[in-house]
Amino acid sequence: MTAYIIRRLLLGVIILLLVTLLVFLAMRLLPGDPLMIFVSQFQTESFTPEQIEELRREFGLDRSLPMQYINWLGDILRGDMGKSIIMGQDVGYLISTRLPVTVYFGVMSFVVSAFLGVIFGVICALRRGKWLDSVVTVLANIGITVPAFWIGILLMYLFSLTLHWLPTSGYVAPTENLAQSLRAAIMPVICLSLFSVAALTRQTRSAMLEVVSQDYIRTAWAKGLRERVIVLRHTIKNAMIPVITILGLQVGLIFGGSVLIETVFNIPGMGRLLANSLFSHDYQIVQAGTLVIAVVVVLSNLIVDISYGWFDPRIRYG
Amino acid sequence: MQNNVTNSVEPTAWSEVAPAQSEFRRVIRVFFSRKIAVVGLVLIVLLVITAIFAPWLAPYPPNDIDMANTLAKPSGDHWLGTDNLGRDVLSRIIYGARTSLIIAVGATAMSVVLGEILGLIAAYFGGIVFQIIMRFIDALMAVPMLLVALIMASLLGGGVKNVILALGVGMLSVHARMMCAQALSVKQNDYILAARSMGMGDMRMMIQEIVPNAFPALVVVATVGLGAVILAEAGLSFLGVGVMPPYPAWGKMISDGYKYILSNPALAFSPGIAIMLVVFGFNMMGDGLRDALDPRLRGVV
Amino acid sequence: MSVLLDVKNLRTHFHTHRGLVKAVDGVSFHINEKEIVGLVGESGCGKSVSMLSVMQLIAIPPGKIVSGSAMFDGHDLLKYKPKGDEMRAIRGAKIAMIFQEPMTSLNPVLTIARQVTETLELHLKMDTQTARKRAVELLKLVGIPEAESRLDNYPHQFSGGMRQRVMIAIALSCNPKILIADEPTTAVDVTTQAQLLELMQEMVNRFNTSLVIVTHNLGVVARYADRIYVMYAGRIVESGLSEDIFLRPLHPYTIGLLKSVPQLGQTKSDRELVPISGLPPNLIDMPQNCAFLPRCSYHKERCRLEPWPELHAVGAQHYVSCYVDTRETS
Numbered sequence: 039m040t041a042y043i044i045r046r047l048l049l050g051v052i053i054l055l056l057v058t059l060l061v062f063l064a065m066r067l068l069p070g071d072p073l074m075i076f077v078s079q080f081q082t083e084s085f086t087p088e089q090i091e092e093l094r095r096e097f098g099l100d101r102s103l104p105m106q107y108i109n110w111l112g113d114i115l116r117g118d119m120g121k122s123i124i125m126g127q128d129v130g131y132l133i134s135t136r137l138p139v140t141v142y143f144g145v146m147s148f149v150v151s152a153f154l155g156v157i158f159g160v161i162c163a164l165r166r167g168k169w170l171d172s173v174v175t176v177l178a179n180i181g182i183t184v185p186a187f188w189i190g191i192l193l194m195y196l197f198s199l200t201l202h203w204l205p206t207s208g209y210v211a212p213t214e215n216l217a218q219s220l221r222a223a224i225m226p227v228i229c230l231s232l233f234s235v236a237a238l239t240r241q242t243r244s245a246m247l248e249v250v251s252q253d254y255i256r257t258a259w260a261k262g263l264r265e266r267v268i269v270l271r272h273t274i275k276n277a278m279i280p281v282i283t284i285l286g287l288q289v290g291l292i293f294g295g296s297v298l299i300e301t302v303f304n305i306p307g308m309g310r311l312l313a314n315s316l317f318s319h320d321y322q323i324v325q326a327g328t329l330v331i332a333v334v335v336v337l338s339n340l341i342v343d344i345s346y347g348w349f350d351p352r353i354r355y356g
Numbered sequence: 357m358q359n360n361v362t363n364s365v366e367p368t369a370w371s372e373v374a375p376a377q378s379e380f381r382r383v384i385r386v387f388f389s390r391k392i393a394v395v396g397l398v399l400i401v402l403l404v405i406t407a408i409f410a411p412w413l414a415p416y417p418p419n420d421i422d423m424a425n426t427l428a429k430p431s432g433d434h435w436l437g438t439d440n441l442g443r444d445v446l447s448r449i450i451y452g453a454r455t456s457l458i459i460a461v462g463a464t465a466m467s468v469v470l471g472e473i474l475g476l477i478a479a480y481f482g483g484i485v486f487q488i489i490m491r492f493i494d495a496l497m498a499v500p501m502l503l504v505a506l507i508m509a510s511l512l513g514g515g516v517k518n519v520i521l522a523l524g525v526g527m528l529s530v531h532a533r534m535m536c537a538q539a540l541s542v543k544q545n546d547y548i549l550a551a552r553s554m555g556m557g558d559m560r561m562m563i564q565e566i567v568p569n570a571f572p573a574l575v576v577v578a579t580v581g582l583g584a585v586i587l588a589e590a591g592l593s594f595l596g597v598g599v600m601p602p603y604p605a606w607g608k609m610i611s612d613g614y615k616y617i618l619s620n621p622a623l624a625f626s627p628g629i630a631i632m633l634v635v636f637g638f639n640m641m642g643d644g645l646r647d648a649l650d651p652r653l654r655g656v657v
Numbered sequence: 658m659s660v661l662l663d664v665k666n667l668r669t670h671f672h673t674h675r676g677l678v679k680a681v682d683g684v685s686f687h688i689n690e691k692e693i694v695g696l697v698g699e700s701g702c703g704k705s706v707s708m709l710s711v712m713q714l715i716a717i718p719p720g721k722i723v724s725g726s727a728m729f730d731g732h733d734l735l736k737y738k739p740k741g742d743e744m745r746a747i748r749g750a751k752i753a754m755i756f757q758e759p760m761t762s763l764n765p766v767l768t769i770a771r772q773v774t775e776t777l778e779l780h781l782k783m784d785t786q787t788a789r790k791r792a793v794e795l796l797k798l799v800g801i802p803e804a805e806s807r808l809d810n811y812p813h814q815f816s817g818g819m820r821q822r823v824m825i826a827i828a829l830s831c832n833p834k835i836l837i838a839d840e841p842t843t844a845v846d847v848t849t850q851a852q853l854l855e856l857m858q859e860m861v862n863r864f865n866t867s868l869v870i871v872t873h874n875l876g877v878v879a880r881y882a883d884r885i886y887v888m889y890a891g892r893i894v895e896s897g898l899s900e901d902i903f904l905r906p907l908h909p910y911t912i913g914l915l916k917s918v919p920q921l922g923q924t925k926s927d928r929e930l931v932p933i934s935g936l937p938p939n940l941i942d943m944p945q946n947c948a949f950l951p952r953c954s955y956h957k958e959r960c961r962l963e964p965w966p967e968l969h970a971v972g973a974q975h976y977v978s979c980y981v982d983t984r985e986t987s
Contacts, residue, residue: 260753271775352813
C-alpha cells in the first residue's frame with residue numbers, strides 16, 4: 039500500500055511536470071507578447087526600446103526558451119512563483135489570497151454534490167419506474183445540460199433582482215460574517231454543484247440498478263433480510279465503486295466551472311484570477327495557477343484510487 | 357434510460373432460440389424503443405434543419421441593427437424582443453444554431469480523429485510509446501477541460517476556427533483514453549492473435565480489427581462529446597474568448613443579455629434554453645446509442 | 658409421511674419486449690418431510706422460476722405470478738407480500754435456497770462472517786458473539802478448514818467449491834424445513850460436484866431437512882433423489898419415484914433425457930449416448946398442443962390435434978402427460 043502510494047505520487051510528479059511544460063509552451067509559442075500588452079497599458083507614458091529591453095531582461099524573457107523554463111521550474115521548486123508582469127505583485131501571494139476563496143466554494147459544492155447525488159440516485163433506484171424516479175431522472179438529465187453560468191444569471195435575476203432575497207455578489211469572507219457568507223454562497227454553490235449532482239444521480243442510479251440485479255442480491259433476499267438492510271448493507275457499498283470514479287472527476291469540473299461562476303457572481307477567487315490573467319497574457323499567474331489546480335486534481339485522483347480499496351476488498355495495490 | 361427487460365431470471369430460455377436478427381436492425385430497434393432517445397434525435401434533427409435553413413427560418417437578418425428599437429420587450433414583431441443594438445433575438449438564436457453546430461462538429465471531429473489516433477498508437481505499440489502518449493494525456497486531463505480550452509482560445513484569439521482548435525484540444529484526452537482502453541481490450545482478444553498468426557501486417561491489423569470493434573464506444577462518446585463541446589463553447593463565448601461579434605453565438609448572447617437583464621430578461625434567458633435543448637438532445641441520443649450499441653459502456657460514459 | 662410444501666397450478670409469466678413468456682404454466686408439485694426431490698429439465702424449462710416463484714423471488718416486473726398456491730405450514734406463501742414480514746420470516750428460516758453461481762452468489766464486499774451471521778442474528782435473534790461462534794461451527798460442519806481464521810476473509814479468497822460450502826452453511830444456519838438447491842453443482846468441476854452433493858445429503862440428514870435439487874443433469878439426482886419431477890417448456894411432463902423415472906420412464910422427453918446421459922453401472926459398450934434432437938421450444942406464442950411434439954419420435958396424429966395432455970396416473974406415485982404409451986411403441 040505505501041509502495042503503491044509512493045509510486046502514484048512519483049507518477050503524479052511526472053504528470054505535473056508535463057502540465058507545466060505544456061502550459062509553458064502554450065504561453066510562449068502561441069501569439070501574444072505579454073510585455074507588449076503590459077507596455078500598451080500605459081498609453082500615456084512612452085517606453086523607449088531600451089526600457090522595453092530592460093524589462094525583458096528583468097523578467098528573464100531574453101533568455102532561450104529552455105532556460106526560461108528551467109529557471110521558472112527551479113523557482114517553483116524553491117517556492118517562488120515569480121512576479122506578475124501585469125499586476126506587479128508576487129504570484130505566490132496572489133494565489134494564496136485567491137485559492138482559499140475558490141476552495142471554500144469548491145468544497146461546499148463537492149460535499150453538496152456527493153451527498154445529494156448519491157441520495158437521489160439511491161432513491162431513484164429504489165423507486166424505479168415510480169413517479170419520483172421519473173421526475174428525478176428527468177431533472178438529472180436536464181441538470182447535465184444546463185450551462186452553469188446561465189443558471190447563475192437566472193437565479194440572480196429571480197432571487198436577487200426580483201425577490202431581493204439574496205445578495206447579488208457572491209463572496210463574504212466566512213471569518214468576517216459566517217451567516218452572511220453562507221447566504222451569499224447559496225447561489226454560487228447551486229451553480230457549481232448542479233451538473234455534479236445531476237451526473238452523480240445518474241451514475242448512482244444506474245450503478246444501483248446494476249447491483250440490484252446481481253446474484254448476491256438475490257441471495258440476500260433469499261435470506262429473508264429486510265429491504266433496508268439489503269440496500270444499506272448489500273447494495274450501496276457495491277454501487278459506490280463506479281460512483282467514486284465520477285465523484286473524482288467532479289473536482290476538476292468544479293474548478294473549471296469556478297472560472298465562469300466567479301465571473302457571474304463577482305467572486306475574487308482563482309477562477310477569476312486565471313481568466314483575467316489569460317486575457318492580459320499574464321503568463322506567470324497562468325503557469326502557476328494552472329499548476330496549483332493540476333496538483334489538486336492529481337491528488338484527488340490519487341485519493342479516489344486509494345478509496346476504491348476501501349469499497350472493494352478485491353482490489354490489491356501492487 | 358434503463359433497459360426494462362433485462363432483469364428476468366432465466367433469460368437463456370428465450371434468447372437462445374430467438375430468430376437471428378441483423379445487428380443493424382437490432383440497434384435501430386433498441387434505439388427507437390427508448391422514447392427519450394427518440395426525443396433527443398428529434399431535437400438534433402431540428403437543430404440541423406434550423407442551422408441549414410436559418411436564412412429562411414429567421415424573421416430578420418441576424419445583424420440588422422435598428423437603433424430606434426433597442427432592448428424591445430417580446431412582441432408580435434420580435435417574438436423574443438431585441439438586444440441593445442436593436443437586433444432581433446429570435447433571429448440571432450436561429451443563426452446561433454449554425455455557430456454551435458459548426459463548432460460542435462468541428463471540435464468533436466478534431467478531437468475524435470487526433471484522440472483516436474493517439475490512443476490507437478499508444479495501445480498498439482505499448483511500451484515507451486504508450487508511456488509517453490498516455491502521460492501527456494494524463495497531463496491534459498489534470499487540467500479542467502474548460503481551462504485548457506480557455507488557455508488555448510485566449511492565446512489564439514477568438515473566431516470560429518480558433519474555438520474549434522481550442523475545444524478540440526480540450527476534448528482530445530477523453531477520446532484518446534477511451535480509444536486506448538478499447539484498443540487494449542480488443543488487443544487481448546483471440547481473434548487478434550488469430551489475425552496475427554495469419555500474418556496480417558501491423559497497420560492493416562490496427563485498422564481492420566481494432567477500429568471496427570472500438571467503433572460503438574467511439575460513436576457513443578462522440579455523441580455525448582458534441583453536447584459537452586456546445587456547453588464549453590458557450591462558456592468560452594460567455595467569457596468573451598469565443599466566437600467574435602457580430603457572429604451570433606449563444607454563450608455571447610447570454611453574457612451580452614446579462615448586462616441588460618432588467619430591461620429584457622429574454623435576452624439572457626432564451627439562448628440558454630436553446631443550449632439546454634441541444635445539449636439534452638445530444639445526451640439523450642448518446643444514452644440511446646449506448647444502450648443500443650454497447651450496454652457495457654453504461655457507467656463508463 | 659406428511660407434505661411440507663404443496664404447490665398447485667403455479668403460473669409465472671414474464672413480459673418481455675418480444676412478447677409474453679409463459680415460463681411456468683400450470684405446475685403442481687409437493688415436497689414431503691425429510692425427502693430429497695429432483696426437479697429436472699433443460700435450461701429455460703422453468704424449473705428455477707418455479708422454485709423462485711414459491712419464494713417470491715422473481716423480479717416483478719417483468720415477471721408475474723399469474724395463478725397458483727403454495728401451501729406451507731397451513732399458509733399460502735403466494736398470498737404473502739413479496740417484501741412483507743411474513744414472507745421474510747419464511748425465507749432463510751423455513752425455506753432456504755442456494756444458487757447456481759457460487760462465484761457471484763456471495764456479496765464480494767462483505768466478509769464471510771458478516772454473510773453467515775446475518776441470518777443467525779435476524780431469524781434466531783442471536784447476539785454478535787453467539788452468532789460468530791455458531792458461524793464457526795457451521796463452517797466447520799460444511800468442511801471449511803481453519804474456519805476461525807477464514808471467517809474474516811472475503812469471498813474472492815475462496816475457491817468455487819468452498820464458496821458453495823459457505824452458501825450451504827448459510828442456507829442451513831437457521832435449520833430450515835426445506836433447502837432448495839438451484840443447479841448447485843453446475844458451475845463447479847466434477848470432483849467438487851460429487852463432494853458437494855455428498856455434503857448436502859449428509860447435512861439434510863443431520864438437520865432433518867427436505868432437499869430440492871433443481872438441475873438439468875439427471876445424473877446429479879440419480880443417486881440422491883427419492884422422487885423426481887421432469888419439466889419441459891414450463892410444465893411437468895412426468896413425475897414419480899426415482900425407480901419409476903429411471904427404470905420405467907414413460908414420457909418421450911424423459912426417455913430422451915435418459916438416453917442422453919451416461920448412467921451408473923453402464924460401460925461405454927452397453928449403449929451409445931443419444932442427444933435429443935432439435936432445440937428447446939421458443940416460449941413465446943407457444944402452440945396449444947404438446948410443446949415436445951417437434952422433437953418427439955413417438956408422436957401420433959392425436960398429439961397434433963389435441964391440446965397438451967394433463968398429467969395422469971400410471972402407477973402409485975407415477976404420473977405422465979402424454980397421449981402415447983411409449984411402452985407399446987418401443
